[in-house]
Amino acid sequence: MSEPLLALTGVHTHIGPYHILHGVDLVVPRGEVTLLLGRNGAGKSTTLRTIMGLWRASKGRLTFDGRDITTLTTPEIAECNIAYVPENMGIFADLTVRENMLLAARNAANEKQIDTQRLDWIFGLFPAVQKFWNHPAGKLSGGQKQMLAVARAIVEPRELLIVDEPSKGLAPSIINNMINAFAELKATGVSILLVEQNFNFAQKIGDTVAVMDNGVVVHSGSMQALTQDAALQRSLLGLAI
Amino acid sequence: MNNSDFDWKPVALVPLLALLVFPLIGSGSTWLTLTVAGLAMGLIIFVIASGLTLVFGLMDVLNFGHGLFIALGAFVATTVLGSMSDWTQSDELWRNLVAVLPAMLVAMLVAGAVGLAFERFIVKPVYGQHLKQILITMGGMIIGEELIKVVWGPQQIALPLPEAMRGVVLIGDAAIEKYRIMAVIVGLVVFGALVWTLNKTKIGLLIRAGVQDREMVESLGYRIRRLFIGVFVVGSALAGLGGVMWGLYQQSVTPQMGAQVNVLIFIVIIIGGLGSTAGALIGALLVGLMANYTGYLAPKVALFSNIALMAAILLWRPQGVYPVANR
Amino acid sequence: MLTRLLSNDLPRSRPLAILLLVLLLGLAFAPFLFPGVKALNVAAKVLIFIVLVASFDLLLGYTGIVSFAHTMFFGIGAYGIAIATTRMGPTWTALGVGLGSALVLSFVLALLIGLFSLRVRAIFFAMITLAVASAFLTLASQLSEFTGGEDGLTFKVPEFLSPSYEFMDEEFLGVMLDGRLATYYLLFVLALALLLTLLRIVNSPFGRVLQAIRENEFRAEAIGYRVVVYRTVSSILSALFACVAGAMLALWLRYNGPDTSLSFEIMIDVLLIVVIGGMGTMYGAAIGATLFMIAQSYLQDLLRLGSEATVALPWLSALLSPQRWLLWLGVLFVLSVYYFPTGVVGRLRLRSAQRQAGRGG
Numbered sequence: 001m002s003e004p005l006l007a008l009t010g011v012h013t014h015i016g017p018y019h020i021l022h023g024v025d026l027v028v029p030r031g032e033v034t035l036l037l038g039r040n041g042a043g044k045s046t047t048l049r050t051i052m053g054l055w056r057a058s059k060g061r062l063t064f065d066g067r068d069i070t071t072l073t074t075p076e077i078a079e080c081n082i083a084y085v086p087e088n089m090g091i092f093a094d095l096t097v098r099e100n101m102l103l104a105a106r107n108a109a110n111e112k113q114i115d116t117q118r119l120d121w122i123f124g125l126f127p128a129v130q131k132f133w134n135h136p137a138g139k140l141s142g143g144q145k146q147m148l149a150v151a152r153a154i155v156e157p158r159e160l161l162i163v164d165e166p167s168k169g170l171a172p173s174i175i176n177n178m179i180n181a182f183a184e185l186k187a188t189g190v191s192i193l194l195v196e197q198n199f200n201f202a203q204k205i206g207d208t209v210a211v212m213d214n215g216v217v218v219h220s221g222s223m224q225a226l227t228q229d230a231a232l233q234r235s236l237l238g239l240a241i
Numbered sequence: 242m243n244n245s246d247f248d249w250k251p252v253a254l255v256p257l258l259a260l261l262v263f264p265l266i267g268s269g270s271t272w273l274t275l276t277v278a279g280l281a282m283g284l285i286i287f288v289i290a291s292g293l294t295l296v297f298g299l300m301d302v303l304n305f306g307h308g309l310f311i312a313l314g315a316f317v318a319t320t321v322l323g324s325m326s327d328w329t330q331s332d333e334l335w336r337n338l339v340a341v342l343p344a345m346l347v348a349m350l351v352a353g354a355v356g357l358a359f360e361r362f363i364v365k366p367v368y369g370q371h372l373k374q375i376l377i378t379m380g381g382m383i384i385g386e387e388l389i390k391v392v393w394g395p396q397q398i399a400l401p402l403p404e405a406m407r408g409v410v411l412i413g414d415a416a417i418e419k420y421r422i423m424a425v426i427v428g429l430v431v432f433g434a435l436v437w438t439l440n441k442t443k444i445g446l447l448i449r450a451g452v453q454d455r456e457m458v459e460s461l462g463y464r465i466r467r468l469f470i471g472v473f474v475v476g477s478a479l480a481g482l483g484g485v486m487w488g489l490y491q492q493s494v495t496p497q498m499g500a501q502v503n504v505l506i507f508i509v510i511i512i513g514g515l516g517s518t519a520g521a522l523i524g525a526l527l528v529g530l531m532a533n534y535t536g537y538l539a540p541k542v543a544l545f546s547n548i549a550l551m552a553a554i555l556l557w558r559p560q561g562v563y564p565v566a567n568r
Numbered sequence: 569m570l571t572r573l574l575s576n577d578l579p580r581s582r583p584l585a586i587l588l589l590v591l592l593l594g595l596a597f598a599p600f601l602f603p604g605v606k607a608l609n610v611a612a613k614v615l616i617f618i619v620l621v622a623s624f625d626l627l628l629g630y631t632g633i634v635s636f637a638h639t640m641f642f643g644i645g646a647y648g649i650a651i652a653t654t655r656m657g658p659t660w661t662a663l664g665v666g667l668g669s670a671l672v673l674s675f676v677l678a679l680l681i682g683l684f685s686l687r688v689r690a691i692f693f694a695m696i697t698l699a700v701a702s703a704f705l706t707l708a709s710q711l712s713e714f715t716g717g718e719d720g721l722t723f724k725v726p727e728f729l730s731p732s733y734e735f736m737d738e739e740f741l742g743v744m745l746d747g748r749l750a751t752y753y754l755l756f757v758l759a760l761a762l763l764l765t766l767l768r769i770v771n772s773p774f775g776r777v778l779q780a781i782r783e784n785e786f787r788a789e790a791i792g793y794r795v796v797v798y799r800t801v802s803s804i805l806s807a808l809f810a811c812v813a814g815a816m817l818a819l820w821l822r823y824n825g826p827d828t829s830l831s832f833e834i835m836i837d838v839l840l841i842v843v844i845g846g847m848g849t850m851y852g853a854a855i856g857a858t859l860f861m862i863a864q865s866y867l868q869d870l871l872r873l874g875s876e877a878t879v880a881l882p883w884l885s886a887l888l889s890p891q892r893w894l895l896w897l898g899v900l901f902v903l904s905v906y907y908f909p910t911g912v913v914g915r916l917r918l919r920s921a922q923r924q925a926g927r928g929g
Contacts, residue, residue, distance in 0.1 A: 052460055078462030090457035092450045100445070105449055106462050109443050303691050366906060373905055375634050375694055376839060380902040383836060387895030393887045500832060504702045507695035515691070541710050544703040551699070553682075555692075 003066065004190045005030045005160055006051070011060035013043075013050045020046045023060065024167040027150040028160070028208075033182060033192045033204045035223065037237060038212035044195040045087055047212070048164050051193075052084045053077045065159070083153035087195075091145050093138030097129060100137050104152040115154065125149045125181045143174040150181060154190075161185065162193045167201045179205050199237060204228050211236045249563035251519075264536045270414030275499045275533045281421035283529025285490060290509045290521045291435055291481030292476020293457020298452040298565050299518020300469045302364055305375050306382030307480055307506060308499030308518025313349035313355060314481025315488035315498060316389055319398050321347050329403035337403035340491075348479040348485045351400045355385070360470055366463045382499065396482065397495045400488045424486055431479065435518055448472060452516050452565055505532075508547050514561025523562055570787035571765060575771040579851060579919035584913060588851060591858055595759075599752060606865065612752055612820045613859045614758040616813050621841045622766050623809030624854035629848030630770050631802040632782030634690065635695035636835055637681060640704045641807040643830035644677075645670045645814025650721040651714065652823040658724035667815050671808055682800030721826020729754065729819065729898045755816050762809060767850055769805065778802055781846075833894070837864075840901045846911025855912050868893055872927050 006028035013021040021043050028034045029150055033076035036044050049055045051062060053074040062070045063078055078084070083104075085231045098111060101119075123130040127145040134141055136150060146166065153161055165177050166182075182192055183203050196202040202209070219226075219236055226232060259276055266272045292305045321344040322329055345465035363381040367373040402420055409416040439445035447465055451458045459465050487502060488494040509528050513520025528547050535546040554562060571578065575833055594601065598611035620642055627633050645807020648670025649663060657660035681697065708715050715721065717912040725747075726735050733747035743749065781788045782793050789795050818824045837860065874888040887895070904911070908916065 054456060054460070073461040073464075074456075075462050075464045078460055084460045086457070086460070090454060090460065092453050092457070095446070095450060099446055099450075103446055103458070104461050196298060297691075303695075305614050363902065371691060371910070372632070374633060375691075376843065376905050377902055379836070379839070379906065380898050382900065383894060383898035387892055387898060391889075391892060391895070393628075395891070489834050501702075504699050511692055511695055521929075541707075544699075548696075548699055548703055551696070555684075 004028055005065060006193065007063045008047070008051070008096055009061045009063075011047075011050060011057045011062060013046055013055050014058045015046070015055060020215055021050065021057075024050075024206075024212070024215070024217055026210055027220070028191060030191050031186070031189055031195065032188055032207040033205050034208040034210065034217070035206035035212050036193065036195045036212060037197075037199065039201060040197070042212040043215040045164055046215075048084070048086075048162055048193075048195060051077075051162065052082070078115055081157075081159040083158040083161050084154050085149045085161075085166070087168070089145050089149040091137045091140075093136065093147055095135050095137055097132050097137050097140070097148055098134055100148060100152055101129070101155050102154045107156060118155065118157075122151045122154065125184065126177065141161050143170045146170060147174070147177065150178070154185060157188075157241040158190060160191045160193065163194045165197060166194060167196065167198045175201060199233070244324075248563070251523045254562075255523060255530070258527060258530055258534075262530075262538075265538055268414075270412075270416075273412065273415035273538070274417055275537055276419045276530065277425070279422055279530035279533035280526060281424040281428070281529070282490065282532060283526035284432070284487045285424055285483055286493050286502075286505060286509055286529055288428055289480045290433050290506045290513075290525055291431070291518055292472075292479040293506060294510045294516055294521045295448065295452075295472050295518065296469075297510070299448055299472055300368070300451075300465075301371075302368065302473075303371065303374055303417070304359075304364065304378045304473075305477075305503070306359070306363070306378040306380075306385065308501075308503035309382045309385035310352040310356060310477040310480035310499075311484035311487065311502050312386065312389055312470050312494070312496060313497035314352045314398065314484030316393050316493040316496075317348040317351045317481070318344040318485040318488055319393070319400050319494055322400065322403075322431075327474060327514070328541050329401075332404040336369040337405045340403060341406075345482055345485050348481040352481025353474045353478035353486070356455035356474045356480075357383075357470070359477065360473045364473070374436075382503075384498050386499060395496060395518070397493050401492055402489055406489075407432035421459050424490065427486065429566065431482070432522060439518065443473075444468070463488065469481065503546075504545070510561075512551055512561060514558075514563040517561065518567035520561055520563035573674045575764075575768040577767050577850070579917075581913075581916040582853075583920070584851065584907045584916040587855060587916075588644075591854060592760075595756060599749055603743065608748075608752060610861050610865050615755045616816045616820065617837075617841065617857040618759050618854050618863065619762045619813040620810055620814065621838050621845070621857055622763055622850055623813065624838050625842050625847060625850055625853050626766060626770060626778075626809070627803060627806040628780065628842060629846075629850075629852075630775060631778045631799060632690075633799060633803065634694040635681070635697040635803065636694060636702075637677075637701045638806070638838060639812055639830055639835045640701045640833075642808035642814040642817070642834065643704070643708065643824075644674050644816040644825075645816075646812035646824040646829040647708065647715060647814075648673075648817045648820035649722075650716075652725055653723040653725065653750045654716075658726050660726050663726065663815075663819075667812070669817065670811050674807045674811040675804055678804040679800065682803040684795070701709070701830075701832075701835070701865050705826055705832075707832055708826045716825065718826065720823060720828065722823045725751070725819060725822055729812055730822075750820060755820060757814060758812070762812065763854065764851065766809065770850060772858050773799070776792070782848075836894075836901075838895070840897060840904070842911075843901065843904045843907065844911055846913030846915075847909075849911065849913040849917075852911045852913040859912070860928070864893070867896075871896070887907070 001200070004027045008024050008026040011021055011024040013019055024047055026047065035154040036047065038044050046055065048072055050057050053072055055068055055177060061068065064082065067080070069080065092103070102108060102114065103109055105114045105197070128147050129151045130138065132144065136144065150163065150166065170178065181200070186192060203223055208220070209223045209226050210217050210220040212218065261301055263272050266275065289311055293304060295390035297303050303369060322340055325340040328336050331337065359381060363377055364374070367377055406420045406423065409418050410422065439449055447458060447463055451468060455465055487498070505528060510521055512524035512527060531550055532543055532545050535543045558564065580587055581781045595615060599608055602608070606844025610858050627638070644668070644916055648666040656665060662824055677685050681700070684696070692824055724730060728747060729751045729785065730747040735745040769777070777788065777793050781793065781798055814829055817829060818863040821828065841856035841860045842853065844859065845852030848862040868890040868928055871888050871893065875885050875890065878888060886892070908915070
């Protein structure tokens with residue numbers, strides 16, 4: 001197996017006096033879609049934020065592409081070509097969709113410098129982004145905002161895409177859009193790490209799965225194996241598909 | 242700013258105030274003089290306040306010492322203009338400008354440089370701690386004010402207007418001071434430059450985004466700290482420019498002028514909404530007009546009138562006229 | 569019994585307790601220990617500022633509110649006494665009327681300011697109080713017929729308190745027993761009583777809620793405490809105590825003007841004292857005020873020496889000029905906020921706690 005793209009070893013995170021992550025070991029393989037599952041409060045979002053440097057790990061190590069990123073600042077981590085979509089989507093409501101996209105295009109000083117081919121591809125995946133191009137992003141519906149958030153994350157090629165709950169609050173038809181988008185992205189070689197509560201959604205796109213509980217990863221393996229083992233599903237997630 | 246549903250109500254306040262006061266003043270020419278004076282003062286205050294509100298909006302830092310840069314700019318101008326007296330005493334406008342423009346530039350440079358040091362040594366160590374920020378920036382202003390006294394002496398220094406900028410222009414019966422018209426022009430230029438930068442450049446985009454969600458801007462890969470330093474320095478430089486203009490408006494400078502103008506600035510950005518440039522403009526114009534109208538109608542209540550204005554606006558919109566989204 | 573008197577808020581540090589005791593004795597016997605007009609003036613100022621700063625600590629240290637309007641209440645108290653005795657003559661009735669109306673005005677203003685904090689955030693609030701205080705200062709200078717304008721009001725105090733009134737013809741322990749002495753001891757008793765009252769307030773259930781609000785306003789509200797009510801009451805109490813401190817000032821100086829009680833410099837002094845002494849401790853006000861007043865009075869002489877000694881280097885000499893006192897104050901202030909955030913009292917208590925922990929824990 002090739003070297004993983006992202007690896008967390010024994011990562012602890014404290015938020016103020018609260019000890020949230022108690023030694024997380026997580027591996028994100030290259031070119032695959034990795035799902036991070038678990039109940040509410042298991043520490044999934046905290047793990048993502050720790051990866052992005054928004055919260056500093058108090059103990060442990062994080063490596064990306066062989067490089068130690070444990071103590072890097074958030075902008076530096078983003079510059080490693082990691083794109084992050086937080087749970088609240090991070091849309092700048094007062095800016096237009098166009099401005100949101102331009103902001104995410106680090107190498108573009110203005111709109112004309114965004115790769116038009118890539119933009120057309122994004123418009124194909126997420127038609128709403130094109131439709132509301134000059135509208136304030138705050139006017140978009142929840143599902144459209146989610147699409148914009150992901151579109152923004154991929155406006156330039158990235159190696160790792162991290163998304164926190166991409167399917168939250170989305171209508172089923174839009175969820176399919178999302179699934180297609182991730183499949184196409186994966187086909188271009190992007191590694192994807194998703195946090196999900198919706199196991200149905202997760203198993204449709206996931207290759208690898210890691211389950212968290214109480215601030216640690218309690219199970220990791222292939223999605224296929226988990227899908228086929230109802231008993232394991234029940235014990236880890238409290239339900240079975 | 243969105244085009245479809247731009248909130249015009251606060252903008253309407255400015256002409257509304259001007260119109261409401263008209264019957265109280267009675268004479269059209271006096272009204273015109275006062276209104277132009279108010280707009281001029283308002284635009285000068287805007288130049289000073291714009292930096293402060295952006296700094297707060299972007300980095301959640303409240304600089305109670307902003308007044309220092311005002312005083313600094315004004316005092317630097319006295320030195321520069323003082324040494325160019327043959328240019329300022331000439332009655333040819335272009336000669337005057339040859340003196341005034343460099344004075345403004347030098348004032349901005351000095352204020353900006355001091356701003357850089359101020360940010361590094363006074364502000365940076367207390368990011369995120371509002372209480373300490375208030376205390377420390379206030380302390381910084383006191384230190385700065387005292388240092389001004391060391392360099393320029395503790396007394397008031399005259400800052401006379403250059404010859405060609407004195408006097409009035411007559412429009413019908415109304416006597417409108419030439420300098421005030423110039424102040425309006427400079428203020429509008431600064432406003433225009435700010436609006437253009439904020440809306441048409443990527444840096445402006447970063448600032449507008451950073452005001453809404455700092456974390457997300459960092460997650461997109463931008464080193465927001467550098468942006469902040471830049472905004473702080475520009476804000477300080479603008480305060481310095483405002484100081485020069487204010488000093489020329491009053492025709493004198495004192496070391497305490499920073500603390501005095503500080504109060505007006507705070508009223509302005511509270512009215513405008515912390516973080517909003519447009520709000521700062523509205524607030525500044527309202528405050529400038531109010532100061533001039535009450536100065537004519539009821540001088541004793543001038544400062545109170547601004548506080549009453551502030552209270553009235555806060556009762557209508559507790560976060561200021563243009564509250565900034567995410568706070 | 570001492571514990572009850574101090575409302576269970578003991579110094580918790582032997583060095584601190586000793587300092588406080590020395591301070592108490594020093595102030596109690598100041599006229600006898602430190603002869604001379606200047607020393608007694610310093611002692612009286614210490615007493616006044618202890619009350620003023622302790623009342624500010626209630627607001628800042630215990631409730632977590634920054635308000636620059638504190639000197640306004642100080643001024644109201646001082647002007648209350650000054651105006652009343654100027655208009656009604658130097659009688660005790662006049663003092664009563666003056667203090668009474670000043671307290672009522674302070675109450676009303678503090679209530680308005682406190683209620684206003686319902687609608688605005690902490691930063692707004694600080695800025696608003698700054699604006700209000702400035703406006704008040706201007707108002708005091710402008711209403712000359714009422715307040716004496718820029719020149720202020722000079723007035724007489726009741727005979728018992730006036731310097732010319734002598735209880736005995738001969739001196740007692742080297743000190744003339746006159747009205748001045750009486751005034752001093754009136755101030756002393758007042759300061760002691762008010763400080764103990766403040767200790768009682770901050771250690772009561774009310775005080776604890778204030779501290780809870782300071783720590784986490786959201787949670788306090790969620791538990792069920794109406795934060796606005798508590799904050800308003802705290803700001804009213806703080807204002808009332810500051811008002812009395814102002815009355816004390818007026819009584820001592822027999823003069824009051826805008827610069828004496830309303831100036832921004834006084835606000836800075838209060839901030840400096842509360843930071844250096846230690847926020848949220850009450851004792852910090854006492855220690856801080858003493859250190860500050862002594863320094864202010866005697867350090868300026870030191871600066872003058874320094875300035876004269878460095879005449880050869882004009883820029884250094886200018887920096888050390890005694891008029892640049894505020895510069896060094898400012899530097900000290902900034903350094904205190906950074907390196908000394910818990911103040912003298914906090915430091916001493918920390919050291920004692922560490923020593924305790926190391927010893928037996």
